[in-house]
Amino acid sequence: MHIRTALRILALALLVAWHPRHGQCEAKLPGILSSHMVLQRDRPIHVWGWAAPGEKVSVAFDGVSRDTVGNSLGDWSVFLPPEAAGGPYQLTVTGSNRIVLDDVSIGDVWFASGQSNMEMPLKGFPGAPLKDGAAEIAHASQAQMRLLHIPNKAADFPLRNMDASWTVCSPETAATFSAVAYFFGRELAAREHVPIGLIDSTWGGTVAEAWVSLRAISADAGLMPVFATRAQMMDTQAETAAILAKERREDLAARQAGQAPPDHPWRPDPASWAPAALFNGMVSPAVEYGIKGVIWYQGESNSREGFAPMYAKLFPALIADWRAQWHAGDFPFLFVQISSFGSNGTEGWAIIREAQRRSLSVANTAMAVTIDIGDPDNVHPADKQTVGARLALAARALAYGENVEYAGPLFRQATPEGESVRVWFDHTGGGLVAKGGAVQGFEIAGADGRFVRAAARIEGKTVVVGAAGVREAKYVRYGWANAPVVNLYNSEGLPASPFTSEDGVAGR
Numbered sequence: 001m002h003i004r005t006a007l008r009i010l011a012l013a014l015l016v017a018w019h020p021r022h023g024q025c026e027a028k029l030p031g032i033l034s035s036h037m038v039l040q041r042d043r044p045i046h047v048w049g050w051a052a053p054g055e056k057v058s059v060a061f062d063g064v065s066r067d068t069v070g071n072s073l074g075d076w077s078v079f080l081p082p083e084a085a086g087g088p089y090q091l092t093v094t095g096s097n098r099i100v101l102d103d104v105s106i107g108d109v110w111f112a113s114g115q116s117n118m119e120m121p122l123k124g125f126p127g128a129p130l131k132d133g134a135a136e137i138a139h140a141s142q143a144q145m146r147l148l149h150i151p152n153k154a155a156d157f158p159l160r161n162m163d164a165s166w167t168v169c170s171p172e173t174a175a176t177f178s179a180v181a182y183f184f185g186r187e188l189a190a191r192e193h194v195p196i197g198l199i200d201s202t203w204g205g206t207v208a209e210a211w212v213s214l215r216a217i218s219a220d221a222g223l224m225p226v227f228a229t230r231a232q233m234m235d236t237q238a239e240t241a242a243i244l245a246k247e248r249r250e251d252l253a254a255r256q257a258g259q260a261p262p263d264h265p266w267r268p269d270p271a272s273w274a275p276a277a278l279f280n281g282m283v284s285p286a287v288e289y290g291i292k293g294v295i296w297y298q299g300e301s302n303s304r305e306g307f308a309p310m311y312a313k314l315f316p317a318l319i320a321d322w323r324a325q326w327h328a329g330d331f332p333f334l335f336v337q338i339s340s341f342g343s344n345g346t347e348g349w350a351i352i353r354e355a356q357r358r359s360l361s362v363a364n365t366a367m368a369v370t371i372d373i374g375d376p377d378n379v380h381p382a383d384k385q386t387v388g389a390r391l392a393l394a395a396r397a398l399a400y401g402e403n404v405e406y407a408g409p410l411f412r413q414a415t416p417e418g419e420s421v422r423v424w425f426d427h428t429g430g431g432l433v434a435k436g437g438a439v440q441g442f443e444i445a446g447a448d449g450r451f452v453r454a455a456a457r458i459e460g461k462t463v464v465v466g467a468a469g470v471r472e473a474k475y476v477r478y479g480w481a482n483a484p485v486v487n488l489y490n491s492e493g494l495p496a497s498p499f500t501s502e503d504g505v506a507g508r
Helices: 003-018 133-138 179-192 214-216 225-235 235-258 275-285 310-326 347-363 384-399
Strands: 039-042 045-050 055-062 064-069 077-078 086-094 100-115 145-149 196-203 293-297 333-336 364-367 412-418 421-427 431-435 441-447 455-459 461-467 477-478 488-490
Touching: 039 196, 055 077, 064 077, 086 293, 100 179, 100 275, 145 179, 179 293, 179 384, 196 275, 214 310, 225 235, 225 310, 275 310, 275 384, 293 384, 310 333, 310 347, 333 384, 333 441, 347 364, 347 412, 364 384, 412 477, 421 477, 431 455, 441 461
Parallel strands: 039 100, 100 196, 100 293, 145 196, 293 333, 333 364
Antiparallel strands: 045 077, 055 064, 055 086, 086 100, 412 421, 421 461, 431 488, 441 477, 455 461
8 A cells, every 4th residue: 555545544633533423424512412402592692513524404493493514523512692581492403313302401500610629529529528418319309400511621632522421400510510510500590490400520639720721821921930830749750650559559558557548748640730731621511511610619728838839920910811712701700719728838829819809809709618517627518508608699690690798808908097997898788897806817017927816896897906015007908817716797697718918919
């Protein structure tokens, strides 16, 4: 066989193997387009897939049809007119074959993502049960909700498909689904009276840079340190097999001695920490699908000492990147501020929280503060109901236009007053409240930046902070610890966010 002919055959074989149609000469849809799906209301409905090159494909939905043909690679795409909330409908795709999708609804679709505290399902994790988990699962038949769970997958380039499909929300399907997303969606379904679609794209113990596209990372030279961190991680991989073998020997020796196996440090999956790996495998397949907005809970894995300050650049870059990828404008991006956990001296949870608070400068964002419902001894707090409810409160304000207080007190500015500092807040609602007695959690510092514990009192919608020995107070901070003791709320019962008035702390 001539070498050129052989190369052409090899190239064609590789193309067939790579292509999402897997070599089939009939119309095919991506997994995200399936029976039981919820399509985003009031926006053009995108239907796409693969077929033979030049094959005619017809799409019909609710009395409207559109025709197209597969391009030279077999890709095809159509847009149907926007629809109001409703259903169920049937969607058909006809090529050389016929695909029928049943129980299709029009409503609101929310993309839920992040690491383990968003991933934690209704059934909980080993050693980390969900509050009232068994009862929540038993009552999880939610007729208005549909669920899509994207499987964990890291990839070197943006994928266009994934092995998943929509399911009806039931005790069986909800048990393994994100608890935060479930409680968020349940609240919205009850209030908005429209079908709610939830997409669970989560992977525990992962870093933010894995969820950002390479295009976005490479566009900002300030994000290049993520590759240095990646290099450090990969430099240790050659020793991993030997370390794991050593730990297995230690476990065996302990069991033979009738003792409990020793604790070993947790190690992430190296593939899941690669820059852009999870964007490629778990976000990219969904960006053609219309959504109402995003809910996000992540940051714990970025708290490593020396790297936590990078989050102040990384997180806003992620928000901008996802909005650009979906081509849907500045959709609501609602996120959870990481909670309270003792951790250790090598992690800076306060820096991550500050970076998240300052990310509220990005348009159409809101933050659910959870500092009051954490567990200093467990990185996975049991109360996910409150987390979902606070995110839903933010959605009601930002996405649905309700006139409702959706955030606790957020630091605005600090003004010196003699030997004290007066702290001003946004989102004070009907006033400030210290639960359980005197206000706790404040510190002040002079120009030297040495913080000391301070006394604080509420005056109207401000807090006055002072400490003996600090005559010219310049800086103030609140809740500045991995697991702080804090108790400031607004009258609506929403907790104040930890903060520091120092300039640039979250980014240094």
